[in-house]
Every structure is written in C-alpha cells, then in structure tokens.
Amino acid sequence: MKKIMIGVGIFLLIVGVFFGLWAIFDSRVRTSHNPPRKDYKAEDLVGLSFSCNHMSRTECYSFSIGLKDEGLLFSAEYMTEVGEEIKFEDRPIDANHLEDLIEIASYHDFQNMVEREPSPVFVSDATSYSLYLYWNDGEYERIGHPRSGIGDLKDFFFALVEEDERSE
Numbered sequence: 001m002k003k004i005m006i007g008v009g010i011f012l013l014i015v016g017v018f019f020g021l022w023a024i025f026d027s028r029v030r031t032s033h034n035p036p037r038k039d040y041k042a043e044d045l046v047g048l049s050f051s052c053n054h055m056s057r058t059e060c061y062s063f064s065i066g067l068k069d070e071g072l073l074f075s076a077e078y079m080t081e082v083g084e085e086i087k088f089e090d091r092p093i094d095a096n097h098l099e100d101l102i103e104i105a106s107y108h109d110f111q112n113m114v115e116r117e118p119s120p121v122f123v124s125d126a127t128s129y130s131l132y133l134y135w136n137d138g139e140y141e142r143i144g145h146p147r148s149g150i151g152d153l154k155d156f157f158f159a160l161v162e163e164d165e166r167s168e
Helices: 002-032 096-108 150-167
Strands: 045-053 061-068 071-079 085-093 128-135 140-143
Touching: 045 096, 045 150, 061 096, 061 150, 071 096, 071 150, 085 150, 096 150
Parallel strands: none
Antiparallel strands: 045 061, 045 128, 061 071, 071 085, 128 140
C-alpha cells in the first residue's frame, strides 16, 4: 500500500510539473506573437464599449458608443431595479458626447491600461468589467478590468440613457 501511495504521489508531481511548464511556455509563446502596440492618445478614441457582469441581474449593464458614418451612435442594455429591461441599439446622439468620453478616457489614462494577455484567474461569481477602446485607425484594444474610471463611465452612460429618454 505504501508503494502505491508513493507511486501516486510521484505521478501527481510529474503531472503538476508538466502542466506548470506548459502554462509558462504557452504564455511566452502568446506574448511573443503580440505585435508592438501603437502609441494611442485619448484624442484618437472614436468609440468605447463598457460592460459589467454581476451575480445580481440589476447590477449588470452593457453600453457602447461609437462614431460611424451615420454619426455618433449609442447602444445600451440593462435591467432597472424594478425589473424593467432597457435595451436599444445604435441610437444617434449629439457628437459632443464623444468629447465628454475622450475627457474621461484621458483623465483615467485608459489608453495606457490595455491588457496584453487575458487575465489568468476567473471567478465566475465575482463582478467583472470589460472595456474596449476603438481607435480612429480601425483598431481596437481591450482593458479587462479598468484600474480606475468605472464610476465615471457608469455615470456617463446612465446620464446618456436619461437624456435619450427625455428627448423621446
């Protein structure tokens, strides 16, 4: 019985070392293939998508704003505290809102928070945020969890929804 336990222990050790080395090698391979990042400035921003996933449905939301041929378009999806679903896509809004968004991005330095590799840890019941930046050259980049600016973005987008509701 003791020999079996030692054998199982050695097997588990070998498997653990194999997967550990594989993870290190895999991350180095993926990192080495990333192209050099362009040096974007907040003024190069032409769109942004921002979402939050949460255990409570009323705390989840998804917003996007982007400059397209039709002008500045705004999309939103979330559930109010009373259970009303708010969902619309590509509603035209005043182009000045892009300036407000650029001001928030510049203040929080979003252009320098870009995630080069996906976060290795994922907890399914934790609140998670996703932020995508869309640049004037057609490229986009992902910020997994912004280090700052979540409150300002949330306030900005919910204020846009209120403004949109008042204009209907």
